[in-house]
Amino acid sequence: AQKITQTQPGMFVQEKEAVTLDCTYDTSDPSYGLFWYKQPSSGEMIFLIYQGSYDQQNATEGRYSLNFQKARKSANLVISASQLGDSAMYFCAMFPPGNTGKLIFGQGTTLQVKP
Amino acid sequence: KAGVTQTPRYLIKTRGQQVTLSCSPISGHRSVSWYQQTPGQGLQFLFEYFSETQRNKGNFPGRFSGRQFSNSRSEMNVSTLELGDSALYLCASSLTGSGNTIYFGEGSWLTVV
Numbered sequence: 001a002q003k004i005t006q007t008q009p010g011m012f013v014q015e016k017e018a019v020t021l022d023c024t025y026d027t028s029d030p031s032y033g034l035f036w037y038k039q040p041s042s043g044e045m046i047f048l049i050y051q052g053s054y055d056q057q058n059a060t061e062g063r064y065s066l067n068f069q070k071a072r073k074s075a076n077l078v079i080s081a082s083q084l085g086d087s088a089m090y091f092c093a094m095f096p097p098g099n100t101g102k103l104i105f106g107q108g109t110t111l112q113v114k115p
Numbered sequence: 116k117a118g119v120t121q122t123p124r125y126l127i128k129t130r131g132q133q134v135t136l137s138c139s140p141i142s143g144h145r146s147v148s149w150y151q152q153t154p155g156q157g158l159q160f161l162f163e164y165f166s167e168t169q170r171n172k173g174n175f176p177g178r179f180s181g182r183q184f185s186n187s188r189s190e191m192n193v194s195t196l197e198l199g200d201s202a203l204y205l206c207a208s209s210l211t212g213s214g215n216t217i218y219f220g221e222g223s224w225l226t227v228v
Contacts, residue, residue, distance in 0.1 A: 033214065043203050045219035052214075091158070100170045101148035101163025101212035108157070 023092030119220035138206030146212030
């Protein structure tokens with residue numbers, strides 16, 4: 001069965017520093033997609049970045065990059081130059097094939113950015 | 116481009132009542148999914164609709180139902196509410212539901228008292 005594991009329940013980072021949020025996944029399917037979402041306390045789930053299993057290069061979106069290591073089944077999110085507004089819960093999610101519209105989520109990591 | 120819109124944002128219901136939540140997907144998106152988020156269970160998939168048909172379903176009791184209209188707008192209904200139904204309900208939309216980016220709305224906070 002597919003599974004997403006986020007081992008860091010909470011993390012602190014100093015403003016303007018970079019931070020890495022860990023995500024490992026488990027699937028036997030060769031084709032899958034990996035997402036990262038940000039959820040502030042308001043509840044909205046904000047899309048950050050996507051990586052397809054066949055993508056050769058790591059995805060980047062502004063200050064967000066995804067460190068995709070397929071052999072290790074990891075998809076870590078790197079946030080560069082942290083800002084106070086980055087304080088939120090972050091979820092890693094997987095989109096397995098054959099399951100339309102369904103994302104499998106990890107338990108999330110709470111990130112707090114300190115001034 | 117408008118995002119995924121969910122209404123209402125907050126609501127309080129009494130045990131035994133029913134509730135209907137609404138979701139308007141991003142224009143052009145035909146797939147709409149619903150998720151329940153609770154502190155104890157995390158994010159759990161409820162169901163997915165595409166072209167007015169339920170294509171995928173999670174492991175929830177029959178009290179949870181949904182539908183999709185011809186304009187892709189979707190509603191979910193929970194009947195005979197229980198205290199444990201208190202949660203954030205998130206709606207998500209994508210172009211086809213498979214291989215596309217999935218965008219979420221702001222969610223509907225449901226409290227059952």
